[in-house]
Amino acid sequence: MTLTDSTTRHTDGTTELPAMSxxxxxxxxxxxxxxxxxxxxxxxxxxxxxxxxxxxxxxxxxxxxxxxxxxxxxxxxxxxxxxxxxxxxxxHRGFVRVTVRGWEPTFRRLASAREADRVPAATEPDNVARGCTDIARRRPEILAAVGGALAADEPGVTIDLGCADAGRVALLSALAPHEQFIGVDIEDGVIADATVDMAARGLAQRISLLTGSVQSTDDRPSWLDEVDCDAVTTAMSFFLLHQLASDGGGIAAVLRGWMEWFPNLRRVVIGDGIRLTAPSWTQQPWFSPTYEIYHAITGVRLWSDEEYTAAFAELGWTVRQRHSDHTMLVTTILER
Known part of the structure; x- marks a missing residue:
């Protein structure tokens, strides 16, 4: 998506894009x-x-x-x-936490990586996890829509692929009280802390948390051996698919792998940022420039709205609900 230009015109006829002070x-x-x-x-x-x-x-x-x-x-x-x-x-404090604390180590490495093509992400996992949960939490109507879809269906098992600190599944467990939940994240420290938190909140019987990669185009991860894959009916992923797709051959390739892992999926929920372009930061929705620059540094591709839509259609998924947050963050509930 290309955003409309906004410029300042000078008396000599030249133009200048709005700037930060x-x-x-x-x-x-x-x-x-x-x-x-x-x-x-x-x-x-x-x-x-x-x-x-x-x-x-x-x-x-x-x-x-x-x-x-x-x-x-x-x-x-x-x-x-x-x-x-x-x-x-x-x-919006979740966005602030991600950029100020979570991504700061990556930006700090720019000076020493001047000749590099990219800088591998170096994050503070706890802050990224908490920030992502806060970003989701700030729009309760979106989580309510996901929870409503789960509650209206036959009880099943919902898996959050890249669950961060399990904040999303904890909230959804209250909205869909008959659903079982699984959360998987690659950060073992985050999962260890979240497991303690779920137990303290009395949710351990309904929420199982596992550590491992959710990249479906790699070798089959060992955590799948602990899951009844046939019982999983809904797969979710938030703020991660763009990265997995960059490393794994595209959006459709990653989703196809998840469909092979869980053959009885009837619902997929994807929340992710889409690519926006504009010559000036002041012409983009706030956070969009930071999101763009961070992923340019780390070599992760951002995908357009049209590319997500085409991948969903290619795999036979129908959009049931779509929720946009600040233009660039889109949550889609898909069914088949």
Whole structure:
């Protein structure tokens, strides 16, 4: 998808694309770290839920002061509340966490990789996992649509391929109470922590978590030996298919492999970012430029909306629901 150009015309007839200012760059970096720190304190969740937040330590005071001066919080004595802009940032804190903490090690390697064709991703898995769950959580109506589709069908087994911290399956388990869930992720530390969390929440009987690759075009992964593959009726993947498709011969090739793993699939849910292009960052939806640059650094291809649609049709899947988030993030519920 190509976005419409937006330019500034000068008196001599030349044009200039809108630019970020030095203040945007420097202050934005600082604000991003403060936003994540406040999230670690639990402030954004509490404030969005209407729970009062009280500043009680010198370090909290520093963070609260910075976020107040950034226009995201209002201080009333030692109590905090959200501004309109702050409410928007609180809802989108998952994006901030991914870019500020999760992807930062990859960007930091650029200077030492000047002659390289690409920089293999070096991420902080915990922050990427938590951020991805928060991104999904900020649009509850999308997860509600997935949960509704599961609940309306005969009970089965839903597998989340690339489940991150299992936050999505935990939320869906409440929406589809008769469904069994499996989560698989390559990050063993993330899965270990999530397994403890699911047990503490009383969900271990309905949610099984496994460690391993979900790339279907590689050799058959050993974790499949622990799964009743014939019982799996729904496969989900969020924010991952573009990468798997880049490494594995395309979107259809990856999906075809999953269909071979789980021969009785009747539903697939794909949430992923699509490729958008524009000459200036200020012409793209926010987060889209960062998403684009990160994947250019790591050599991962981004795919167009048309390419996803063509792959789904090639494999005989029919789009039942489609939900767009900020233009570039699309969740599709497919059935056959």
């Amino acid at each position: 030095m203040r945007d760059i420097v202050d934005g970096h600082t604000a991003g770290h403060l936003v994540v720190a406040a999230d670690d304190y639990g402030w954004w969740t509490d404030l969005l839920d209407g729970v009062p937040v009280h500043v009680s330590t010198p370090m909290e005071d520093v963070v609260a002061d910075g976020l107040t001066r950034a226009g995201l919080l209002i201080r009333e004595g030692e109590t905090l509340r959200l501004t309109v802009a702050g409410r928007d940032v609180a809802a």
